[in-house]
Amino acid sequence: MPPVQRPKGTRDFLPRDMERRRWLEGRLREVMRRFAFREVGTPAFEHTELFTLRSGPSIVEDMYTFTDKGGREMALRPELTAPTMRLYAEGLLGAPRPLKLCYFGNCFRYEQPQKGRYREFWQFGAEILGAERASGETEILALAHECLRGSGVRDPVMRIGHVGVLKRLLSDSGVPPGEQPRFWPLVDKKDFEGLRAALGERGVDPDPILSVLERRGGRELLEKVPGSGLEEVLDGLESMGVTGYTVDPGIARGLDYYTGMVFEIDVPGLGAEKQVCGGGSYSLAELFGAGKVESTGFALGFDRILVALEAAGAAFPEAGPDFFVVPVGPAERGEARRVVAALRRAGRSAETDLAARNLSKALKHAASAGASEAVIIGEDELGTGLLTVKNMGSGEQRKARLEELLK
Numbered sequence: 001m002p003p004v005q006r007p008k009g010t011r012d013f014l015p016r017d018m019e020r021r022r023w024l025e026g027r028l029r030e031v032m033r034r035f036a037f038r039e040v041g042t043p044a045f046e047h048t049e050l051f052t053l054r055s056g057p058s059i060v061e062d063m064y065t066f067t068d069k070g071g072r073e074m075a076l077r078p079e080l081t082a083p084t085m086r087l088y089a090e091g092l093l094g095a096p097r098p099l100k101l102c103y104f105g106n107c108f109r110y111e112q113p114q115k116g117r118y119r120e121f122w123q124f125g126a127e128i129l130g131a132e133r134a135s136g137e138t139e140i141l142a143l144a145h146e147c148l149r150g151s152g153v154r155d156p157v158m159r160i161g162h163v164g165v166l167k168r169l170l171s172d173s174g175v176p177p178g179e180q181p182r183f184w185p186l187v188d189k190k191d192f193e194g195l196r197a198a199l200g201e202r203g204v205d206p207d208p209i210l211s212v213l214e215r216r217g218g219r220e221l222l223e224k225v226p227g228s229g230l231e232e233v234l235d236g237l238e239s240m241g242v243t244g245y246t247v248d249p250g251i252a253r254g255l256d257y258y259t260g261m262v263f264e265i266d267v268p269g270l271g272a273e274k275q276v277c278g279g280g281s282y283s284l285a286e287l288f289g290a291g292k293v294e295s296t297g298f299a300l301g302f303d304r305i306l307v308a309l310e311a312a313g314a315a316f317p318e319a320g321p322d323f324f325v326v327p328v329g330p331a332e333r334g335e336a337r338r339v340v341a342a343l344r345r346a347g348r349s350a351e352t353d354l355a356a357r358n359l360s361k362a363l364k365h366a367a368s369a370g371a372s373e374a375v376i377i378g379e380d381e382l383g384t385g386l387l388t389v390k391n392m393g394s395g396e397q398r399k400a401r402l403e404e405l406l407k
C-alpha cells in the first residue's frame, strides 16, 4: 500500500470513471441549455458565516472549517445555494429578473462515509430568482424532472409537498411557530415513530398530524394545503407534459428558510441513500443584504445518480480513439506519425504505437485501447498511398486513401 492514501470519504476517479462523469455532466448541461439556465461559478471555500446564516450554527459540525493565516473563519462549501445567493447579492443585483442560474461543483461535508455518501461529492443545481411564485415553481419542477429523464435514471419518484402543511398542523395543535423547528428533522427523516413520541411528550395528540403526514397521493391531497398555489403548479406541470409525481404532505426539508413548495426525488433502488434531489421555494437573499427575492431551486446529488445508473447496468458510451495507426516496421514510423497528425488536425481522435511494438502486439494494444479502426502502414501503403484499414469490431479490412479517413 502506498505510504499516503486518499482521505476518508474521498474518491479518485480513474479514466473510465471520469469518462462516465463527464458524460453525465454533459447530459445535465444539455438539459440546462434547453431550459435556458446560465451557469455560475463560486469559490470552493467561503466565510463560514455564509453557511451559518443559511443553516444555523449547528451546520459547523457537518463542515470542513479552518482558520486561515489571516485569522478568518473559513469553510469548504457544503452546498451551493448560499454561495449562489451571495454571488447574486455581490454581482447580479442589477440584472433583469427572473434570473435562471445553474451550477455544478464539488461540495464537502464531514459525514460518516458509505455508498452514496461521501465527504467530497458533486452537486448539480439550479435556482430561479424573482419569478412569479407558481411559474417559478413549475419551471423548477419541470427542469428537475427533465434532468432525471435526461440522465436516463430508471423509475425516479418525485414527491411534491409544501412547508405550510406541517406548520399549520402544528399550529392547529397549539404548537407556536417558535417551537416548531425541533420537529422538522424528524419529519425530514420520515422518523414518524420519533415524531409520535416527541409530540406525545409535548402533550400534543399525534394522530391527526401523522394521519396527514403519512399520506401520499394525487392532487386530492392539496386540500390539506389551502392557499398553497400548488393547484396552479400541478396544472402547469400537466401543460408541460410532466407526470408521474406524487403529492407528499410529509416533506419538511429540515430547514426553516423554505417558504412554499418543497420537493424530493428518490431512486428507491439505492436503499438508504436514495434521495437524489431536493429543493423548493425559499427566501434567502435578504440574509445576504440583497433585499427580499422569492426564489426556487434544487440540488441534484450527481454521485448518487451515477451510482443508480451503474447499478442499473446503464450503457455508458465507450471512449476509445477513432483510429489506431500502426507502422509495420521502423521504416514506416515517420509515415504513421504523419497520418496520425493529419487525422488529429481533421478532428478525428487518433493514436499511434508509442512502445515500438511489432505489428501483432500493436494491434492487440489497439484493441485493448478500444480503437474503432486500426490503420496499418507498411511498404505497400507507402508505395500506393492506399492505407489498410481494419475494423476492430468485425475484423474486416479495406483499403482507403487518407483523405477519406479525414472526413
Ligand code: ATP
Residues within 6 Å of the ligand: 079, 109, 111, 116, 117, 118, 119, 120, 121, 122, 123, 273, 275, 276, 277, 278, 279, 299, 300, 301, 302, 303, 304
Ligand atoms: P441526505 O438526507 O441524504 O443527507 P441532504 O438533505 O443532506 O441529503 P441536500 O443538502 O438537500 O441533501 O443536498 C442535495 C442532494 O445532494 C441530496 O439529495 C443528495 O442526493 C446529495 N448529497 C447530500 N449529501 C451528500 C453526500 N455526503 N454524498 C453524496 N451526495 C450527497
Ligand code: MG
Residues within 6 Å of the ligand: none
Ligand atoms: Mg445530509
